[in-house]
Each structure stands twice: as structure tokens, then as C-alpha cells.
Amino acid sequence: MIDFILNPYYIQIASFILINIVLGISIYITLSTGQLSLGSAGFMSIGAYTSALVTMKLGMPIFAGIISGAIVAALAGILVGIPTLRLQGVYLAVATLGFGEVVRVLFNNMEITRGAMGLPGIPHFGRVLAQSLADMGLTADMLGLRNNQWSALLLFIVLLVIVILVIWFFVRQNHSRIGRAYTAIKEDEQAAESMGIPTTYYKVLAFSQGAMIAGFAGALYAHTTSFINPGDFSYHRAVEILIFAVFGGSEVIWGPIFGAAFLTALPEVLRDLADYRLIIYGLLLVAMMAFRPQGLIDYNVINWLKRKFKKQNKHDSVSNGSDGNGSSKQKGGTL
Amino acid sequence: MFEQQLINGLTLGSIYAIVALGYTLVFGVLEILNMAHGEIFMFGAFIGLLMVVQFGAPIPIAILAAVLVTAVMGFLLERFALRPLRGKKGVSHLAPLISTIGVSIFLENLAHHLFGAETQPFPVSFARISFEIGGVKIYLVQLTIFLIAVALMIGLSLWLQKTKAGKGLRATAESIETANLLGVNTQRIITLTVIIASAMGGIAGVLVGMAFNAVSPQMGLAIGLKGLAIIILGGMGNIKGAMVGGLILGLTEVMSVAYGDSGYRDAIAFLMIIVILLVRPQGLFGSPATQVKR
């Protein structure tokens, strides 16, 4: 049983789900100000290559590589964001689409990235961790695990902690002055500006936060697969990330999280569909826009879950139960 | 050989211009970026190729077939991906953008399954025929492409200026409400616009296939991106901007390959986007007012 659960292949898929959740959050952050970025794959590749090169060529530790990957991606985000975010939303979509393609052309042509051949031998997060733990005296045998199980498991645990931290960060940010500014801009940009919110600043902030998180995810990806090539970060990747948010929902952070988890796991369960994945994704995008533009999980679903959960609690513990206002929250759909 | 490059640049630019016209027509009327335009264009190229290779059809027939198929695709695109979103309350401006992205990804992968992922050559019977004028070598293919492109641009301009439907289209582009009040059937004009834009994409597809002697499912994205760059350069929704912008990009690319580094040729379009957004965000021919409009 334990061997079945700790099958490195399953753990690796679980790890990819976690990385895709981070990517889903990255596009959600940008969308939460009503901006659509098609450059997530570009920022992801910047993070991936930066971290890979920093660890391989400069011999820096992995965590330093990951942080520098995220920072470089954020800087690129600011660079692209400032000229485009002053304008209508469609400009951002085009500029980021172009940006993604150019980054790919760049990595395809550069010598240090080995061009289209790709970059092998990137230090694997799990194996490096297992090595350090072994140096401290904790080895896989002591836990009754095989080495590849142990390193895959370590990687999964680290990613899980990271994902929880990222979610925690943005949930808190959403429930603050910053989050309110984001939502206000998404709802009505001009009105938000009139109410004293520097909209350009917050749009650039949200966009570069999205870029940073995408870069961060890219770096994690590099140290999970140990091999990257420019083809990993094509336009299709950007569209795939977009689908996490469009399918799962872009109103609440749980939407893209659900979307990423569900859509990453699905082709593993339904093997036959894997070949037609992108065709289905395309149809899914069109159908979602026509029938449920806010995605599967929206405010209503969350409130419904909350109410249900509350009732359960009330039922269990005989409390004074005053949740008077819960029922009045409702809404129609916007993206 | 500056003159030689000039000819090459003009040929390339005239094709780019037609691709950009497809984007700009739809944007001008609907204020929607049709992200599927590149893929419709790619289908046009494949249909043309199919006609030439499978049925040995001459180029005019191939173009006609491409036009027919892409026009139908345009109709379907409008009917199923755009119309359901129009006028619906609470739908943001991103919805049609995302919807057409969906169509683009669908079409590209459909092409993978139908035609295969490889790049295929586009045989043209008169590919080797060329003549020289003042030391400049001009291929008949180039001349054909250039003439078709120019004829198409002139035809479109005349149609917009002179015909009733063309005037209706321009009125709809100004303001859908006003056009409605003036008795224009805007629903029909909108459908017509997407169909015409798509059919022009189909022609452009065949021309690109001939020009590069290559057709592949990925060409939609590569050329489509350039079309998008051009309409930002020329001004979104601006017909003249698309034509001039296309020529500028074509010439710049050819010159940069001739006198610079060819590896980065595809980066030029993007650099152009950034520069124009910084310097003149409304584009070369756009009016600043479009910026305020949301």
C-alpha cells in the first residue's frame, strides 16, 4: 500500500499539480485587476533559465537560484508592464504575447542556454535535499524508503509548503487595502481612479506580481524536471495556464487552484484524452466564455460552501449562532 | 543589393499588410482582437496546398477554394465564439479575446491532426521563372503575390468607399448604436466583416505559402503575431495604418536580415510594439481619442 502511494511517478504528478497551482495563481493575480497577460510562459521561462544558470554556472544553492529567477521575472514584468498598462487591456494581451515569443526566440538562439537542444543536468531539488539530509545523518534506508521515493517525496513536501505559503500570501493580500484596490480596478477602472486609487501603479504591481510568481513557478519547474528547453515555454503553455483560471474561476483564488489541480490530473486519469487535450482546451475556452465566464468556482460557490460549513459547525457545537448577513451575498458573472 | 532587398521587402510587406487588414477590420467594427485570425489564415494556406498538391489545381482555383473555406470558418467563428457574448450583461472586454484564443488553439491542434505537424513545401509551377530589370532579379512568384496583394487592398478600399455595404461597415465601426439608428443591419454587417476578414486571411495564407514555400500548423501564430504588431504600429482599427504598417514591417525585416543578424528577425515585430507603445501609443495613424475609449 505504502509503496503504491509512494510511487515516484504519482508523486511527480502531484508535484506538477502543485507547480501548476502556482502558475494558476500567477495569472489569477494579473486577472484580479482585470488585465489579461499572455506572457506567463515567457516569465516562467525567464525564471526557469535564470535559476538553472545561477545554480549550474555560478554554483549557487538552489533556493538562491529560485529567488533570483523570481526577481528577474518580476523585473521583466515591470519592464513590459509600464509602457503597456497605461493603455487598454488588449494592448497588454498583444504585448505579452509578443514578449513570450521573443523570449523563446532569445533562448532558442543563445549559446549559454544551448538553444533548442535544451539545458540538461539542472540540480534536482529533491535529490539535493536528500543529499543534505544524508550528510546530516538521515537517509532513505532509515525510513524504509528507496532513494528515488525519498527524493520525490522530499520535493513534494517542499513544494506543498511553498504552495501553502503562496496561497497564504495572496489570501492575506486580498483581504487588505491592496486587494480592495485590485478588485475596484477590475470592477471599474475609471471609477477606481476617481476614488483616489493610482490605477496604473496597482496594475503594474499586480502584473509584476503575476510575472514574479510565474518566474518562481518556472524555477521550481526547472529543479523538478532537471531539464528544460525553449519548447517547454511556448504559447501553448501560456494558454494552458490561462485555462486554469478560465475553467476553475478567476474571481476567487480557489478557482485557478481547482482548475490547475483538476486539469493536470485529468489527462493522467483519462489517458485516451491526452492526445486531444489542446483541442478540448480550445473548445472549453469558447464554451466557458459563452456559458460561465466567471469559471466554475465563483463567489457564490465559495459563500455556499462557507454557509454549509458554518451550519455544520453550528450543528456540532451549540453556539449562539449569529451569522445574520451571510445570505445576502450574491452575484452575477463577470470575468 | 539594396534594390533587390527593396523588392523582397515590398513583397513580404504586402502580405503582412493583408494579414493585418484582417485583424484591423474586425477590431475596427467590433473592438475585438480576433486571436483566431492567424489560425484561419493557416487553414487557408493548407487548403490552397491541398488543392495544388492533391488535385493539381492552378493557383487561382487554390485561392478560390481557400477563400470559400475560410469564409465559412469566419461565419462559424462569429456565430459560435463571438455572437453569444455580444450584448450580454456583465461580460468583460476580455471574454471575446479569450473565446477567440480558444478557437485559435482548437484550430491549430485540429490542423495537427488533419494535416500533420511537419512543415510542408508549397510547389508552384512557375517558381523558377524570373526576369531582370536593371540588374534586379524579380521572380514571377513575387510579382504575382505583390499584384494580388495590391489588388486586394485597392479592392477593399473601393468597396469600403463606394458600396452600400462598405458604407454600412464604416458606420458600424464608428458606432454600433448610431448605425442601428440609421437603419443599418449591424448584425449582418458584423457577420460580413468577420467573413471578409477571414477570407482575406485565407488569401494571405496561400500567398505566404507560395512566398516561403512552406506551410505548417505553427505558421498561424508566427505570422499572426506580426499582424498584431502591425495593427499596433498602424493604429488599431485603422485600414491605412494596417497597409503602411505591413510594408514597414516587411521592409524592416528584410533589411535587418540583409544587413544584420537573421536569428533575431522575429524579434523585430515585438521591439516595434514596445517602441510604438512608448512613443506613440495610438499608432502611426490612430487618433489619441481611441485611448480614452474603454
Next chain:
Amino acid sequence: MLELKSIQKSFGGLVALKEVSFTVQKGEVFGLIGPNGAGKTTLFNVITSMFPPTQGQIQFLGEMIHGKKPHKITRLGIARTFQNIRLFGHMTALENVMVGEHCRSHAGVFSSVLRTNKQKEEERSIREKAARLLELVDLKGMEEVFADNLAYGQQRRLEIARALASNPQLLLLDEPAAGMNEKETEDLYHLIKKIQQQGITVILIEHDMSLVMRVCDRLAVLNFGEKIAEGRPEEIQNHPAVIEAYLGKEEEE
């Protein structure tokens, strides 16, 4: 406190405002009336810099403000409501007002995420002030309702609360009584008076003449983008040009 000097605004060839000048004194309620399409809302948009004037100057508290970004103008102390209600529909009433306090608060990304003591303190005071303002506009008990789900009159009042949240010295109200019944309009009258008593200057665009005549200290009349009269309500009521251009047409509405 607010001085407009020959403001001109044109869209393409269309002149929306022609040489409009007037001065608003501190503490008064200043009415802005005129037929539909006279340029009243355009004037608000120019004052709040939603679009800059083509020509002319605007001085607020001794500072030139034309051409500044809208959010900076709000910071300087001018807040507004919208004729076609523009609330943040999918935010609660309370959150809408809290957004209004944005320019008077400071917490950044990191203090927000780490919830420092200072941030918690600020957040609490934002929340309390927002609740007080909702009470002021008679929306107590509606805190958690989405703005979209409020009744029309409630939305109008919520807009006022949201504008007041930015601590304005000058409040621009764009047809606050539109769509309100008699009782609501009466409440609005008292609300405007209360706002005035707090030392906030008000410019009011309104079609409800009985409200305008009662609540305003002075009025300006716009017609086809031009100011045709300015003065106290009783002066305006008897002004020949106004009667001709505006009051005569009112029966058609």
C-alpha cells in the same frame, strides 16, 4: 476655494464647454443646472481630470490642478459621485466605502501580508469609519450586501458615502436625487445639509428644481456648454435668459 478660468473642452470638432468661469466659495452648496447635454457632467469630468480641459485653468485651494491625474485630485480633496451610478458591484457596501478611504491610508504589500500592528490598527480604523459613513447615509445593516444588490436609492447614497470616505473638502454630486421618491429626496436634502455643516463644500448637479432651490446657496446655469447665469436661487429663478433657455423647456421633460 475652487476657481474655474475660461474652461474650454472639445471632443473632435464638438465643443462641449465654452469659456466657462466661476468661483465656488468655501462652505457653500453650489448648484449647477441646465438642460440635458448642457455640459454639466463634462464639467465634473474636467474638474476631476477624468479628461483634461482643452483650454483654461482650474485652481483648487491655491493650487493649479488641471492636468493632474484623477487620483491625485482626489487626494487633494475633491471627491465625486457619478450620474450613472458606478459602484464596485461585486464588492460589499462596506468594502465600497473602504475603497474610498484608499488615499488616506498607507499599508503596503508587506505590512498587509504580515499584518503588522500598525496595519491592523489602520484596517480597524478604516472599517470603523466606513461603518460610521454607512450609518450617516442610512445604510446601517447593509454592510455585507453586494453593491449590485442594493436598491437604486441606496446605491445613490452609497456613492455619497464612498466619496465622503476620502475626506474631501469639495464634494461633487452628479444628480444624486435622480430616480428617488419624495421621501428619499427629503432625506437627501438633510444629508446634503449635514455634509455642509461638517464644513464640506458641495457642487450639485440636479434636475429636481425644488431641491436645488432649497439646498443651494448659489447657482450657475449652463446651456450648450456656456454659462448663461450665476447667482442666488431667487435671482436665477427670475433671470430672463434662464427662463428662456431652461425653465421654459422643463415642461417638456
